[in-house]
Each structure stands twice: as structure tokens, then as C-alpha cells.
Amino acid sequence: MIFGEPTYVDVILPLPLKLKFTYQIGEEHLAKAIQGCRVAVPFGRSKVYAGIIDSIHHTKPDYELKFVIEVLDESPIVSRKHIDLWQWIADYYMCSLGEVMNAALPSSFKLANETYIVIHPEWDEDTSKLNDAEYLIIEALQLQKRLKIQEIAQILQRKTVFPFVKKMQELKLVEIEDEVFERYRPKIRRMMRLSPGLNSETAMALLNTHRRSPKQEEFLEQFLLEPKTEVPFHQFCKRYGFKTSYSKGLVQKEIIELYDLEVNRLEQEELQCAPLADLNEEQQNALQCLKTTDNKVNLLHGVTSSGKTEVYIHLIKSVVDSGKQVLFLVPEIALTTQLVSRLKHTFGDLVGVYHSRFGMNERAELWRDVKSNLRFPIIIGARSSVFLPFDDLGLIIVDEEHESSFKQQDPAPRYQARDVAVFMGHHYNSKVVLGTATPSLETAYNVNKGKYGLYSLKQRFGGFSFPKMHIVDIAHAYKRKRMNGHFSEALLMAVQDTLERGEQVLLFQNRRGFAPQQECQSCGHVPHCKHCDVSLTYHKSTHRLRCHYCGYAEKTSTNCKACKNQDVKLKGFGTEKIEDELQGFFPERVIRRMDLDTTRKKDSYENILNAFEDQEIDILVGTQMISKGLDFSHVGLVGVLSADQLLNFPDFRAFERAFQMLCQVSGRAGRKKSDSEVIIQSFQPNHEILKLVESHNYKDLLKGQLVERQAFRYPPYFRLIHILVRHRNRRLAEQASSFLAQAMRTVFEQRVLGPEYPAFERLKGYYQKQILLKVERDLSYSDSKQKLSRFVNGLLSHDNFKGVKVRVDVDPF
Structure with missing residues (x-):
């Protein structure tokens, strides 16, 4: 870097804008300005953002530049290789680099703005002209100097106060100040130790030279008995029942000293590592092949309970021993609980966990640990883990690779973590293992084409048989x-028999809530969401009707809102209804529910799963959360309340996903015993998919579905791009979507389907129409996306379509 010559940096900002922005950097910041570091930069009239330095150069653009305010990092938080991965995601999934950055970085790495109100320096202190509300604020400001917006809302007991504050600003009563600060706050622990130069004997002797205090003497004696010379102060006081004030005299007498220590939120207890478990012959063969194969991407196709995780563990051991990092992707946060336990049993504190239920500061600390590669060579996480800044990645495992949970829906980037992981394998020169009992059709297609290697585990570990279905x-x-209720006699009797044998029951219903809708028997009225064309779901625990799309809720009523009659009934059923019915059938049994409503808190997954594993729960009712890779020893029965909801879903993947879901949930039974059972309830008992599930016949499913997909031009033979055009005005949404589809047909011709209304015409206040683009695999996908981008940009810049929003989803569904 040449000092004295003006230096400029291209900065990635966490905004949905395609461009990078150039800033000039002052000489006082030059030494710290490194590619991959964060910088605080002004944007617009008053905003300040934390951006990432993409490049440093001396070429001045031909417009006036703003200066970098501050360099926020001592060392880069991302590498060039990591930024290149972001760029690939942005290009492939048709979004901006800023949107990828926004999704990738923990919130703690982004700057926060706090708005304060202060008294205007030109105010003449005449309170006689103030109304009551203005007087309250001025009085509070005279006491506190400045107030936050939230504090003003509390004083005035109003929800919206910005218009009021703006009016006070115009009258020159107050000024508005914005304070920018970093969100990350290190964890500080108050510690205690003897003053320098003292030991146990000299400390007690020094205390005896002062006026005796029994409490101080007891405090000091107990501290001197501690095995460590430095102890957490507040934990010590709490453990022995001391008041914190007892230490003040000892500090004043210079016998002990208190100090602050910055600690890592991810600190763990030292664990005793167990030796690796023995593998059977089939597992050993698969492991050896995965280690020696030249294929970058390999599918480990193992039936449920075949011991795929043990193969993963042996593979991880060989990679970690070579000094490289491992990423273990799982589709659900719930799966991390059991996996972390199993991996820590073998690898101790080498295992780190990353997902959205952790606080922003915890995620920021793990991010830095991964970047330095000093603490956690093994990372287990949900889909967002692909964004972690690995420097020496040797292995990526995608467990349950078929799961739709790996696909991000909103906001952008709408990436598929499994596909990103495959790209990362080439990008980082690491191996990728896709594991599942029911491979996705895309993965099976790539195996058949020779792109991926295939290794199989065809028998359950320990020789246990599949459950009777x-x-x-x-x-x-x-x-x-x-x-x-919603239980057949066969299922109810099986539950009773299973419980009497001292075993546990898993019941699957892929819909949460008590009832999907409330219907008047007199006029047929069904309460709908005010913002969406969706019926409201009844939740008994809160006695409210709730929209599962936008969160709108209203109180339930025994009277119909349309005709005022009291003939209102609940239709359909969800997990809450099943739990309620079971309480009536088995009042003495412990019944719990596992769905989105019961797992909102950070440790709720772990608490429920641990209680079930410890046999504190007799019957667990759940949605798809309970179907994915969980390993329970005492499950004697799995019941599926309604297979038809899966089979009748309006989606070209419905049969594939129904087969996968039913096979997976069935696989939770009989994992440590042979005498187990699965009961599936359906109005279509002879449906072809149910017969394939019953016979565990994946090959025929694959063969039949591939024929249909090819005939109707769907993946894996064609690629899809889904375009959703949205506006609050229905007419404008229709006109804009027709305009876009017509433009697209000039190039893509018959490959364009639509525009059509989706299943829900209006969501979150926006009317929406969808267009589907089908692209052959032998056509350039990147060229097709570039052309589509031009059409979308043309629509968004058209004067007639102001306010129209376009959502592009590459490889949707």
C-alpha cells in the first residue's frame, strides 16, 4: 500500500443492491484496512452501515466520494475465498452480494442505530406554550438530558410517537440524534483473587492486623479453601451464601482484588473422549470406499438405523486427524441435539454448534473461532452453517440430504444448502458426503449419470428387522x-399395548394447531385472515384463531360473525387436537407435543428430546420435526394419523416427499429391537405410494417418478425458476405479471408457464401471481438467468408498475 497517494476501497454493503460502493480511506485508517475487514461507512443522508472491504486500490471513480468512518476489525472476518463463495451464491440464486452478506454475517457484526431525543439548543425555555404531551417530554429531558424513542412511547403511553417527535423537532423544541454502535458485546465475568504478593498465611495475618470482622474472616477462609487461586466472584458468593458486600472491606484492606475478565460464551467443560465404536463389515466397506474414492461428491444410501452416523464419525476422525475442518449439516435444529451428544462423546470439546436459536453474540464468537480454526474443527449446524468462514475445510456431510428444510424460502438468498455444499466441495477442494435412507430424485439422477459416487448400507445395524407395517x-x-376421534380402533389398541409393554409411542401429524378452521354450520362462514386468503387456525392453548403465514390473530367466539348463530364447529385437526384427545384416552400417561409452537425457546428442542430419551414421556406427538434422523431406543410404535395430507398436496414432488416422510418417520421405530410396529391411517389404503412405503421399495418409486418428471418437463430433467409478482393492488399485480410473462415469451417461448394465481391469491396484504420458467439442462442456465434479469429489471423500472415487487426463486419447491 502506498502511503500519501489517495487510497480507495470497494465495499460490500448489506443491502439488496447489485453494486459495490467505493469510499476513500483516510491515512489514519490505512494500516488497518485489509480485504475482508469490516468498515463503518456513511450511506445516503444519515445512515451508517458496516460493510466488508472487497478490494483496495488507487483508482478514483469520476464522482465525489465519502470517507470511511472507521475500520472495525483488527483482522479480516472473511477471506477472499469466502467472498468468492458469496458471489457464486448471488449469481446462481439471482440476488445481490449484499443480500448474501446480510444472510451470512451474524447480527452482532452489523452496526446498530439508536435514536435519541435532546432539548433543542434554541428553545427559549418557555413552557407556557406547550401542550400536555410536549410538557411531559420537556420535563423528562430536563431530568435525563436525552431519551430513547421507546422511553418517549412509555411516557406518552402511545405506540406511534415519530409523528409527534417530528412535530416537536419542527417547533425547535427538540433535536434528534442518531448514535451508531457495534451490536457485539463481549461477555464479562467478575473475578476474585488475592492481592499481589499475598498467600494464604500472609492474607490471614494482614486481616488480623485490622479490626476483626467475623463475616470478612469467614469469607476469606472459604476463599482460601478454593482449589483455584482465581474464582468467579458472583458464583462464589451464590454458592456459599455470602453477600457481595462482604468483599468490600477485604478489597479496601488490599487483601483481595476484584477484576473483570472477558470470557468466551462458548466455553465448555473438558470431556473425556470415548474410543470409536466398532463397525460391522458393511459399514467398514462403505467407510473405506468413502476414504479412497476419487469422487468429490458421494451418496451414502443407508436404510433407517443402518448406522450411517457411525460411518460419519469414523470419517470425521480421519479428517480431523489430518488437521482439516469438518462441516456437518442437518436439516432441523432438533437433530443437532442428539448429534452433538454423540459427537462430543467421541471428540469432546472439538465440536461447535451453529444455528439460529443461538444468540447473536454466541454466533459471532463461533464465527471468529471457525475463522481462526483454533477451537472447533467440527461444526454441526443447520443450513446457515454454509456461510461460516472455513479456511481449511476437508469434509462436508449433509445428513438427510433429501430434506426440503435445506431450502431457504425468504428472505433472499433463496439457496439450497445441499447444493451450496456440493459447490463448496469443489470450491474448497473437500469431499462431500450426502447421507439418507430416501435420496432425492435429483441426487439419484446424478448418481445414475456418474456425477456422484454411491455406497450403500442395506441392513439395519445389529441385525434388527424393519418394523411391521x-x-x-x-x-x-x-x-x-x-x-x-381421529384414532382408528387398530391404532388406539396398538398404543395401549405398546404402553403396557413399557415402550414409547411416536405419533405423526404434519399440521400444528388444534383445528385448521372454524366453520358455521348454519351459513358456512369460515374466519379468514385480514391480510391473507387463508383460513385461521384455532389454537386451544391460547384460545385464539391465528394465521400461520403473517401471524395475525383474533379471539375465538362461540357466535358466527356472519349470521350470529351459535352453531360453530371446528374442522380438521392438528397436533394440539391429537394431544388433547390422547389426554382423554390415557389420562395417567405423560403426553407431550413437539411442533413449532412448543419449540420456540432456545433449549426447548433439547428439553423435549432428552425427556423422551430418558423415558419421562410416554407418547410424543409431533410434526415433521420428529421424522428426521432422531434415534430413540424405546419406541415400539409409530403412528401416522393422516397420510392423505401428504399424498394430496398440490406439488409435483408430493409423491416423492410423501414416500420420504413416511419412510423416515417409520424408521424411528424398532431401532434397538425387532418387535416394533408402524400404523398408517389413510382414506386411500391402496395408493401406490403407500404400497411402496410398506415394501420399502425405493427403486420402483425412483423409476416411476423419473418417467413422469421427464414426460412433464420437471426436475431433474429440466431446471425451474419461479417468479412471483406482488402488489397491494390486485389489478396492478395482474397487469405486471402479464407484462413480464409476455416479455419472457419473446425469448423463452413455450418454456414460460403462467401467469397464474398461486394456492393463496393474497398473502401479507399482497396480491400475487406466479410465472414458472422451465429450462432444459443442455441450455446455458447462467445465460437464461441473465436474460430473465433484464426482463425483471425492465418491469421494475417501468413507470406503470411502481411499487410492484418481484420475487425470483431459482430451483424452487
């Missing part, structure tokens, strides 16, 4: 009046 015809059961 029964499909119950509930249409016949309803006719014969052999249904109790």
Missing part, C-alpha cells in the same frame, strides 16, 4: 363407526 382404511372405519 399396517395401513388402516379409515374410510371403512368411519363407515363402521370404529373411529374414536
Whole structure:
């Protein structure tokens, strides 16, 4: 870097803008300005953002530049290789680099703005002209000097106060100040130790030279008994019941000293590592092949409970021993709980965990630990873990690779973590292992084409047999009046028998809430969301009707809002309803529910799963959370309340996903015993997919689905791009979508489908129409996306379509 010559930096900002922005950097910041460091930069009239330095140069653009305010990092938080990965994600998924950065970085790395109100320096202190609200604020400011917006809202007991504050600003009563600060706050622990030069004997002797204090003497004696010379102060006081004030005299007498220590939030207890478990012959063969194969990407296709995780553990051991990093991706946060336990049993404190349930400061600290590669060579995490700044990645494992949870929906980037992981394998020159009992059709297609290697585990570990499977015809059961609520006699008796044997029951219903809708029997009125074309779901625990899309809620009523009659009934059922019915059937049993409503808190997954593993729960009712890779020893029965919801879903992947879901949830039974059972309730007991599930026949599913996909031009033979055009005005949404589709047809011709209304015409206040673009695999995908981008930009810049929003989803569904 040449000092004295003007230096400029191109900065990536966390905004949905395609461009990078150039700033001049002052000489006082030159020494710290390194590619990959964060800088605080002004943007617009008053905003300040934390951006990432992409490049440093001496070429001045032909416009006036703003200066970098501050360099925020001592060393880079991302590498050039990491930024290149962001760029690939932005290009492939048709979004901006800023949107990728915004999704990638923990919130702690972004700057926060706090707005304060202070008294205007020109105010003449005449309170006689003030109204009551203005007087309250001025009075408070005279006491506190400045107030936050939230504090003003509390004083005035109003939700919206900005218009009021703006008016006071115009009257020159107050000024508005914005304070920018970093969100990350290190964790500080108050510590205690003897003053320098003292030991146990001299400390007690020094205390005896002062006026005796029994409490101080007891405090000091207990401290001197501690095995460590430096101890956490507040923990010590709490453990022995001392008041913190007892230490003041000892500090004043210079016997002990208190100091602050910055500690890592991710600190762990030292664990005793257990030796690796023995593998059977089939597992050893798969492991050896995965170690020696030249294929970068390999599929480990193992039936449920075949011991895929043990193969992963042996593979991880060989990679960690070579000094490289490992990323272990799982589709659900719930899966991290059991996996962390198993991996820590083998690898101790080498295992780090990363997902959205951790606080922003915890994620920031793990980010830095991964970047330095000093503490956690093994990372287990959900899809966002692909953004971590690995420097020496040797292995990526994608467990349950078929899961749709790996696909990000909103906001952008709408990436597929499995596909990003495959690219990362080439980008970081590391191996990728995709593991599952029910591979996605895209993965199976790539295996058949020779792009991926294939290694199979065809037997359950320990020689246990698959559970016995029964499909119950509930249409016949309803006719014969052999249904109790939503339970057939067969399922209810199986639950009873399983519980009497001292075993546990898993019940699967892929819909949360108590009932999907409330319907008037007199006029047929169904309460709908005010912002979406969706019926409101009844939640018994809160006695409210709630929209699962925008969160709108309203109180339930026994009277119909349309005709005022009291003939209102609940239709359909969710996990909450099943739990309620079970309480009536088995009042003495412990029944718990695992769905989005019961797992919102940070440790809720772990608490429920640990309680079930410890047999503190007899029956666990859940949504798809309970179907994915969980390993329980005492499950004797798995029940599926309604397979039809999966089979009848309006999606070209419905049969594939129904097969995967049913096979996966069935695989939770009989993992440590042979005598187990699966009961699937359906109105279509002879459905082809249910027969394939019953016979564990993945090959015929694959063969049949691939024929259909090719005939109807769907993946894996064609690529899809889904375009959603949205506006609060229905007419404008229709016109804009028709304009875009017509423009697209000039180039893509018959490859364009739509525009059509999606399943829900209006969501979150926006009317929406969808367009689907199908692109052959032998056409250039990047060229097709560039052309589509031009059409979308043309629509957004059109004067007639101001306010129209376009959502582009590459490889959707």
C-alpha cells in the first residue's frame, strides 16, 4: 500500500443492491484496512452501515466520494475465498452480494442505530406554550438530558410517537440524534483473587492486623479453601451464601482484588473422549470406499438405523486427524441435539454448534473461532452453517440430504444448502458426503449419470428387522363407526399395548394447531385472515384463531360473525387436537407435543428430546420435526394419523416427499429391537405410494417418478425458476405479471408457464401471481438467468408498475 497517494476501497454493503460502493480511506485508517475487514461507512443522508472491504486500490471513480468512518476489525472476518463463495451464491440464486452478506454475517457484526431525543439548543425555555404531551417530554429531558424513542412511547403511553417527535423537532423544541454502535458485546465475568504478593498465611495475618470482622474472616477462609487461586466472584458468593458486600472491606484492606475478565460464551467443560465404536463389515466397506474414492461428491444410501452416523464419525476422525475442518449439516435444529451428544462423546470439546436459536453474540464468537480454526474443527449446524468462514475445510456431510428444510424460502438468498455444499466441495477442494435412507430424485439422477459416487448400507445395524407395517382404511372405519376421534380402533389398541409393554409411542401429524378452521354450520362462514386468503387456525392453548403465514390473530367466539348463530364447529385437526384427545384416552400417561409452537425457546428442542430419551414421556406427538434422523431406543410404535395430507398436496414432488416422510418417520421405530410396529391411517389404503412405503421399495418409486418428471418437463430433467409478482393492488399485480410473462415469451417461448394465481391469491396484504420458467439442462442456465434479469429489471423500472415487487426463486419447491 502506498502511503500519501489517495487510497480507495470497494465495499460490500448489506443491502439488496447489485453494486459495490467505493469510499476513500483516510491515512489514519490505512494500516488497518485489509480485504475482508469490516468498515463503518456513511450511506445516503444519515445512515451508517458496516460493510466488508472487497478490494483496495488507487483508482478514483469520476464522482465525489465519502470517507470511511472507521475500520472495525483488527483482522479480516472473511477471506477472499469466502467472498468468492458469496458471489457464486448471488449469481446462481439471482440476488445481490449484499443480500448474501446480510444472510451470512451474524447480527452482532452489523452496526446498530439508536435514536435519541435532546432539548433543542434554541428553545427559549418557555413552557407556557406547550401542550400536555410536549410538557411531559420537556420535563423528562430536563431530568435525563436525552431519551430513547421507546422511553418517549412509555411516557406518552402511545405506540406511534415519530409523528409527534417530528412535530416537536419542527417547533425547535427538540433535536434528534442518531448514535451508531457495534451490536457485539463481549461477555464479562467478575473475578476474585488475592492481592499481589499475598498467600494464604500472609492474607490471614494482614486481616488480623485490622479490626476483626467475623463475616470478612469467614469469607476469606472459604476463599482460601478454593482449589483455584482465581474464582468467579458472583458464583462464589451464590454458592456459599455470602453477600457481595462482604468483599468490600477485604478489597479496601488490599487483601483481595476484584477484576473483570472477558470470557468466551462458548466455553465448555473438558470431556473425556470415548474410543470409536466398532463397525460391522458393511459399514467398514462403505467407510473405506468413502476414504479412497476419487469422487468429490458421494451418496451414502443407508436404510433407517443402518448406522450411517457411525460411518460419519469414523470419517470425521480421519479428517480431523489430518488437521482439516469438518462441516456437518442437518436439516432441523432438533437433530443437532442428539448429534452433538454423540459427537462430543467421541471428540469432546472439538465440536461447535451453529444455528439460529443461538444468540447473536454466541454466533459471532463461533464465527471468529471457525475463522481462526483454533477451537472447533467440527461444526454441526443447520443450513446457515454454509456461510461460516472455513479456511481449511476437508469434509462436508449433509445428513438427510433429501430434506426440503435445506431450502431457504425468504428472505433472499433463496439457496439450497445441499447444493451450496456440493459447490463448496469443489470450491474448497473437500469431499462431500450426502447421507439418507430416501435420496432425492435429483441426487439419484446424478448418481445414475456418474456425477456422484454411491455406497450403500442395506441392513439395519445389529441385525434388527424393519418394523411391521399396517395401513388402516379409515374410510371403512368411519363407515363402521370404529373411529374414536381421529384414532382408528387398530391404532388406539396398538398404543395401549405398546404402553403396557413399557415402550414409547411416536405419533405423526404434519399440521400444528388444534383445528385448521372454524366453520358455521348454519351459513358456512369460515374466519379468514385480514391480510391473507387463508383460513385461521384455532389454537386451544391460547384460545385464539391465528394465521400461520403473517401471524395475525383474533379471539375465538362461540357466535358466527356472519349470521350470529351459535352453531360453530371446528374442522380438521392438528397436533394440539391429537394431544388433547390422547389426554382423554390415557389420562395417567405423560403426553407431550413437539411442533413449532412448543419449540420456540432456545433449549426447548433439547428439553423435549432428552425427556423422551430418558423415558419421562410416554407418547410424543409431533410434526415433521420428529421424522428426521432422531434415534430413540424405546419406541415400539409409530403412528401416522393422516397420510392423505401428504399424498394430496398440490406439488409435483408430493409423491416423492410423501414416500420420504413416511419412510423416515417409520424408521424411528424398532431401532434397538425387532418387535416394533408402524400404523398408517389413510382414506386411500391402496395408493401406490403407500404400497411402496410398506415394501420399502425405493427403486420402483425412483423409476416411476423419473418417467413422469421427464414426460412433464420437471426436475431433474429440466431446471425451474419461479417468479412471483406482488402488489397491494390486485389489478396492478395482474397487469405486471402479464407484462413480464409476455416479455419472457419473446425469448423463452413455450418454456414460460403462467401467469397464474398461486394456492393463496393474497398473502401479507399482497396480491400475487406466479410465472414458472422451465429450462432444459443442455441450455446455458447462467445465460437464461441473465436474460430473465433484464426482463425483471425492465418491469421494475417501468413507470406503470411502481411499487410492484418481484420475487425470483431459482430451483424452487
